[in-house]
Amino acid sequence: MNPVRKSLLTIFILFFVCVLFTYLLGSCKKEQNTKGIQLMQQEIPAGFPAPLHTFNDNPLSKEGFELGRKLFYDERLSIDNQHPCSSCHQQIAGFGTFEHDRSHGVNNSHTLRNAPVLFNLAWSPFFHWDGEFTTLQDEAAQPINGHIEMGESFEGVINKIKDDQDYQEQFKKVFRSPFIRPEFILKALEQFTGYMVSADSKYDRYKKGTATLTVQENAGYQLYKINCATCHPEPMFTDHKLHNTGLAVDPFLNDFGRMRITNKKEDSLKFRTPTLRNTYISSNYMHDGRFNTIGQCINHYRTGVQASSTLDPLLTNGITLTDTEANNLFVFLRALTDSAFLRDTRFSKPQ
Numbered sequence: 001m002n003p004v005r006k007s008l009l010t011i012f013i014l015f016f017v018c019v020l021f022t023y024l025l026g027s028c029k030k031e032q033n034t035k036g037i038q039l040m041q042q043e044i045p046a047g048f049p050a051p052l053h054t055f056n057d058n059p060l061s062k063e064g065f066e067l068g069r070k071l072f073y074d075e076r077l078s079i080d081n082q083h084p085c086s087s088c089h090q091q092i093a094g095f096g097t098f099e100h101d102r103s104h105g106v107n108n109s110h111t112l113r114n115a116p117v118l119f120n121l122a123w124s125p126f127f128h129w130d131g132e133f134t135t136l137q138d139e140a141a142q143p144i145n146g147h148i149e150m151g152e153s154f155e156g157v158i159n160k161i162k163d164d165q166d167y168q169e170q171f172k173k174v175f176r177s178p179f180i181r182p183e184f185i186l187k188a189l190e191q192f193t194g195y196m197v198s199a200d201s202k203y204d205r206y207k208k209g210t211a212t213l214t215v216q217e218n219a220g221y222q223l224y225k226i227n228c229a230t231c232h233p234e235p236m237f238t239d240h241k242l243h244n245t246g247l248a249v250d251p252f253l254n255d256f257g258r259m260r261i262t263n264k265k266e267d268s269l270k271f272r273t274p275t276l277r278n279t280y281i282s283s284n285y286m287h288d289g290r291f292n293t294i295g296q297c298i299n300h301y302r303t304g305v306q307a308s309s310t311l312d313p314l315l316t317n318g319i320t321l322t323d324t325e326a327n328n329l330f331v332f333l334r335a336l337t338d339s340a341f342l343r344d345t346r347f348s349k350p351q
Contacts, residue, residue, distance in 0.1 A: 036063070036173055037059075037061045037062075037063055037064075037173065037174070038061055038062040038063065039059060039060065039061050039062075040060045040061055040062055040065065040195070041060075042054065042055060042060060042122065042195070043195070043197045045197060045199035045204075045235075046208070047207065047235045048123070048199065048235055048236070049123065049236075051122035051123050052122065052123060052124070052125055053121070053122040053123075053124075053135075053136060053194055054122075055190075055191070055194065058187045058190055058191065060191055060194075060195065061174065061191070063170065063173050063174050064174045064187070064188055064191040065191045065192055065195055066170070066350075067167075067170045067171065067174055067188040067191075067192075068188035068189045068190070068191045068192025068193070069192045069346075069347070069350055070166075070167075070170070070350055071085075071185060071188055071189055071192070072084065072085045072086055072089075072189060072192050072193070073085070073086045073349045073350065074161070076157065076160040076161055077144055077150055077152060077157050078106055078144075078150035078151060078152050079106055079150065079151040079152040079156065080106045080107070080151070081160075082106070083104070083105060083106055083149070083150050083151075084150075085140075085143070085150075085189070086349065087104070088103040088104070088105075088111075088115040088143070088149070089115055089117075089118050091342060091344075091347055091348060092281070092342060093117070093281055093282045093283075094117040094118075094119060094198065094277075094278035094281060094282045094338075094341070094342065095117050095118035095119060095193075095196065095347075096114070096115050096116060096117040096118070096282040097114060097115040097284075097289070098282075098283075099283055099284065099292075100114075100284060100289065101114060101284045101288065101289030101290065102114055102288060102289050103115040103149070105146070105148040105149045105150065105151070106147075106148070106149070106150060106151040107148075107151070109148040110148075111146075111148055111149055112148075112253060112255055112288075113129050113255070113287050113288055113289075114129075114284055114285075114286070114287060114288060114289035116128070116129065116272075116274065117274070117275065117278060117282050118193050118196055119196040119197060119198040119277070119278070119341065120196070120197060120198060120199075120236060120275065120277070121136060121193055121194055121196065122194050122195075122197075123236055123240070124240055125240050126240075126272070127139035128142070128272070129257065129271045129272050129287040130242070130257050130258045130260055130261050130270075130271065130272070131242055131258060131261070131272055132261050135190075136189075136190040136193060136194050137183070137186040137187065137189075137190050140186050140189045140190065140193070141182075141186055144157070154182035154185065157185065158180050158181075158182070158185075161180065162180055167180065168180075171184055174188065175187070192347075196341075196347060197341075198277055198278060198338040198341040199235070199338065200338050200340045200341065201277065201278075201335060201336045201337055201338045201339075202217075202335040202336075202337070203221075203332075203335045203336050204235075204338075206335075207235075213332075213335065214331070216327075216328050216331045216332075217328075217331050217332050217335050218332075219325075219328040219332075220328035220329045220330065220331050220332025220333070220335075221332045221335075223321070223325055223328060223329045223332070224329060224332055224333075227301075227319045227321070227329075228276070228329075230314060231243060231273050231312075231314070232273065232275070232276050236275060236277075237275045237276035237277050237336065238272075238273045238274060238275040238276070239273050240272075240273065241272075241273055242257070242258050242267070242270040242271060242272050242273070243270055243271070243273060243312045244257075244268070244269040244270050244271075244308060244310040244311050244312055245271070245300075245301075245305070245311075245312060245315060246300070246301075246304070246305030246306045246307070246308070246311050246312075246315050246318075247269065247286060247287075247290070247300070247306065248306045249269070250288055250290070253288055255287065255288060256268050256269055257269050257270045257271045257287065258270040258271070265309075265310075266310060267310070268308070268309070268310050269308060269310055269311075270310060271286075271287045276333060276336055277336050277338065278336065278337055278338055278341070278342070279294060279333055279336060280294065280333060280334045280336065280337045281337055281342065285297050294330050294333055295326070295330060298321070298326050298329060298330060299326070301315070301318055301319040302318055302319055302320070302321055302326065303318065304318075305318045
C-alpha cells in the first residue's frame, strides 16, 4: 500500500476509535444520569492503607448512603419500634454506646457485650468482638435478628416499611426493584456504616504538619509507641487481630470471646483489638464495658493483667508506667479524638 494512503488509513482508524469511545462514554454517563444515581468515591485518608471493603458488589451512591442512614435511625427495624441501630451506636460516642457497660436491647434486656464503635470499618477484616462476621452486611443482620438486640425479622421490618412512600421511592431508585428485600436493607446499611471515616483528630493534624502536640501529648505519644503500638499500630490504631489481654472472666456473663465461635481452647478469652481513635469519648471500655474510664484501662495493663494459657506474651509482665507516664499516655489518647466526625451532619439522624 502507498505510504501516504497507509498513513491516512491509520489516522482515519484512530479518529473512528476516538469517536466511538467518546460516544460510548457519553452513553454510560447518560445512562447513569437517567438512573438518577449519584455515585460516591470511597474516602481514603492520606496515610491509610487500601481498604479491604471496596463496595465492588454494592456501588456506593449518595442515594444508597442516604437510604442506609434512614434505616440506621429507624425504630421500626426493632420488634418494639424503640431500638434502632442508633440506640446502641450513638454519634456522640463515635457510634458506640455512650457511658453504658453493655448495650440495651428489646424487652429490657442487656446484650452480652459493649457495642463497638462504627467508623473506619472498611479496613476491618472481621467484625464484632469475637470476629464472627467478615462482611458489613452479615454483621448488620445479626443485631436486627438477635432476640436480645432488636428482636425483629426481615419479614417484620419489610411489613412495617413497605407502605412508606419515601422508602418505596428510595429502594426503587437505588436497587431498581419494586420490592423491598432483606439484601437491599443490608446493602444500604453497608453503604452508610462503611462510608464512615474518622481521621481528623489533633494527632492526624500533627502528622500533616498543621498542629503541634503539647509537651505532655508528645511524651504520651512516645510512651504509646513503646508500650501500645504493637497491638494498636498507626494509623488505624488497631492491628485488626484478636488477643487475650488478661481480663478476668465475668462469672455472670461467662464470655470466653473467640472460643464461643471456634470452640478451640487456644482462642479462649481472645477479643478483637479495638481502635484507640475516639477512645476518649467512647466509654465504657473493654468487650463488656467493665471499665468506666481510660485511666482504669491503663491501670489494668499496669497492675491488673491475669495470667492464663492464652495470655498475649507481650503482657506477661504487664506494662510498667509511673503515675506521671500513665497520665501522659492518657493525654495523648485524648488527642486521638476527632471532634469533626462527632459533629458531622452527614452521619446524624435525618431531619
